[in-house]
Amino acid sequence: MSAAGNEYVIETRGLVKRYGKLVAVDDLWLQVPRGAIYGFVGPNGAGKTTTMRILATLIPPTAGEAFIDGYSVTxxxxxxxxxxxxxxxxxxxxxxxxxxxxxxFFAACYEIPARERPALIDDLLALVDLTHRRDDMVEKLSRGMKQRLSLARTLAHDPDVLILDEPASGLDPRARIEVRELLVEMARMGKTIFFSSHILADVAEICTHLGIIEAGNLVAQGTVEEIRRQLLPVREITIALLDRVEDARRILREMTGVAQVRDLPDEGGRKRLRVDFTGDDAALSALLQALAQRGLPVVTFSEEMRDLESVFMRATRGIVS
Amino acid sequence: MTGRAAAWRRGTGLLLRNPVMVKELRGRMRGARAFSVLTIYLTLLGVFAVLVYIAVTESSTSVSGQADVGEIGRTLFGGVVAVEMLLIAFLAPAFTSGAISGEREHQTFELLRATLLPAYALVLGKLTSAMLYVLLLLLAAIPLQSIAFFFGGVSETELLLALVVLSVSALFFCSVGVYFSARSWRTLSASLLALGVTLFFMFGLPLLVGMIWLLADFSLDSVGGSAFEVAMLYGTGAVLSLNPPATALLTQYLLVNRHTAGLFSYTLVNGDSVTLIAPWIPFTVFYLALAGIFLFLAVRRVHVVME
Known part of the structure; x- marks a missing residue:
């Protein structure tokens, strides 16, 4: 039953879905916090759609439990x-x-009273910027417009949670950005958004939380930063110096948290070093201070921000269930 | 308000303002398709009525040289009803055999399943919209049937009972369509199965019964016995009541010759009389029950998938 104070609005406990011998979802423990924009990513055939269909009450799980706002889907x-x-x-x-x-039609299917529907439809069309297409036939809409109309449909009964399977799939860049902006807008309205995508740029752009699934297993879950740290424990620091690169190399090797120091090709007359660093921000600051105190001519000191693709590649091994 | 009262209010609301019915009717009546079907249907009926009129006036001229106008009216009316029956037998299942399978084919069934729409509302919405369109066809043909009144020989009761038999047949054929649509993944296979069942009840059943009678070589004279005669009368009546055209014909015969649409007495060979019932009554009961069963099975099928 519902627990109003539930921290997780979507939760699965040991969820399993088998189709004969094929295991589509295998012991999935999902936790989506209230108000999150949760990106559910994984390779094709990883079990994303199956999980979403279970959460949407369309198919029953073989084992385990799934809850939406504390209510069991079965x-x-x-x-x-x-x-x-x-x-x-x-x-x-x-x-x-x-x-x-x-x-x-869909508002009526969600038992919205007839007298409330005209105003609701106007609001929904305004939200997805389709007011000007109100009286057009659905089939005449572009793919991006249809997708926005679909998003409007999901909001017809003012749900708390949106479960969106590949909402930006097959859209051109403009339509993709429009859908992305809509998702952010919906999150601002207080909705929890749980969406699957294989477009990592979209996920990186808007998600607060991330779940990576492969072969039916959740291989990583948490905030985007947590996952980045969890899967990419080594921070890559690039240091450019005017001179005394040997001294710098020696000092760096003595510092705690430095796993490896490598030479990079010179750039614009500057000597460059790449440091694999495992420490936190304080340790990183101490590293910079140590170089400065020894009078080394540091020109730049920067951390390489590795994108979500690196995280994804690190987390998955290309296994398909 | 109690939970039961709320559920009742929701249920009646879904029946009276069924979103599926509204959607289907909007779609069905939009554009030229609905009016084309209606026009073709009425044109066919009209052409047939003219042909019947010409044929009957040629053949029913009496010795005095005057045509038997009552005979013309009755034949015209019977002919129009027969063609209506035939058209409905083909149209009604066609209207509903894509009801559920079409949703699957258009990938909209999944969307409906994720809503609060119950299975019975989906099935009844599809059925009601199809039935309303069939009723429109039947009502549109009443002016053609009413031409028979100019000639006489046809009563209002005949018109009313013809409407009842046609409507009940249409309901049954629509229910068959919905059932096979709920069972099948493809509309084509649902259409074929529904048409097969319809053709069986329309033409297969009389042929089958006729063949059995011929093969068994029943003869009241050879077997004899009033009990057997009574059994044969009731048996024949029951079989005739299973077939829409036979029911319509026999009901008209009883109205014209016995002036009854309910119970009537029949005198046996030995002089005793037995009470019989006009076939449209058992027909209506039987076909409504059968339609109910098909609908129940359709709802159950959709419910299993939806839940």
Whole structure:
């Protein structure tokens, strides 16, 4: 049952889904905090869609439990459906409907009273910037517009949680950015957004939390920074000096937290070193101070920010269940 | 408000303002398709009515040289009803055989399953929208049927009972379509199965019963016995009540010759009389029950998938 103070609005405990001998989801322990934008990433066939379909009450798990806002997806499917807005990775087309009729129909399916629907539809269309297409047939919309209309549909009953399967898949760059901005807007409205994507740039851009799934297993979970630190424990520091590179190398090797010092090719007459560093920010600051105190001519001292792709590649091994 | 009262209010609300029904009707009546079907349907009926009129006026001229206008009216009316029955037998299952399978094919079934829409509301919404369109076809044909009133020989009761038999048949055929649509993954296979069942009840059943009678070579004279005669009467009546065209024909025959639409007495060979019932009554009960069963199975099927 619901626990209003639940820290995790989506939670799975040892979730398993098998199709015959194929294990699509294997002992999945997912925790999505309330208000998070949670990116669920993994290679194709990793079990993302299966997990989302279980959370959306569309398929039952083989074992384990899944909860939305404290409600079991198998025990209280109607309560779960009330609380979620689900968007699959395809756009179900009713080719004989107008845009407003599409929203009106789904609002009615969510038992929104008829007298409330016109205002609701106007608000939703304004939110996804489709007011000007209100009376157009759905089939005439571009793919990006259809995706935005789908997002509007998921909000028809004002759910707390949005479960979105590949919301930016197959969209052109402009449409992708529009969808991304919409997700951020929805998060601002207080929704928890749980979405899958294989476009890591999108995930890196907007996510507060990240879950990496491979072969049905969750290989990493937490805030983006936590995962970055967890999977990439070594920080790469690049130091450029005018001279005395040998002294610098010797001093650096004596410092705690320095795992390795490598030479980089000179650049613009500057000597460059790459330091693999395992310490925290304080230790890093101490490292810079030590170089300065010894009078070394440091020109630049910077940390290489490795992107989410490095994290992803580090976390996954390309296994498909 | 108690939970039960709220559930009742929600249930009746879903039946009266069913979102699926509203959506289907909007889609069905939009554009030229609905009006094209209606136009073709009425044109076919009209052409047939003219042909029947020409044929009957040619053949029913009496010795005095005057046409039997009552006969013209009855034949015209019967002919139009027969064609309506035939068209509905093909159209009604076609209207519903894509009801659920079409949602799967358009990838919209998943979206509906994630909403609060119950399985029965989905099935009833699809059925109601199809039935309303069929009723529109039936009502649109009433002016054509009413031409028979100019000639006489046809009563309002006949018109009313013809509407009942046609509507009940349409409901049954629509239910068959919905059931196979819920069972099948493809609309094409659902259409074929629904059409197969429809054709069986329309034409296969009379052929089958006729063949059995011919093979068994039943004869009241050869077997004899009033009990057997009564059994044969009820048996024949029951079989006739299973077939829409036979029911319509026999009901009209009883109205014209016995002036009854309910119970009537029949005199046996030995002079005793037995009470029989007009076939449209058992037909209505049987087909409504059968439609109910098909709908129940369809709802159960969709419910299993949805839950």
């Amino acid at each position: 025990g209280y499917p109607r309560e779960v459906r009330r609380r979620i807005g689900y968007m699959p990775d395809f756009f179900g087309v009713y080719d004989d409907m107008k845009v407003w009729e599409y929203l009106d």
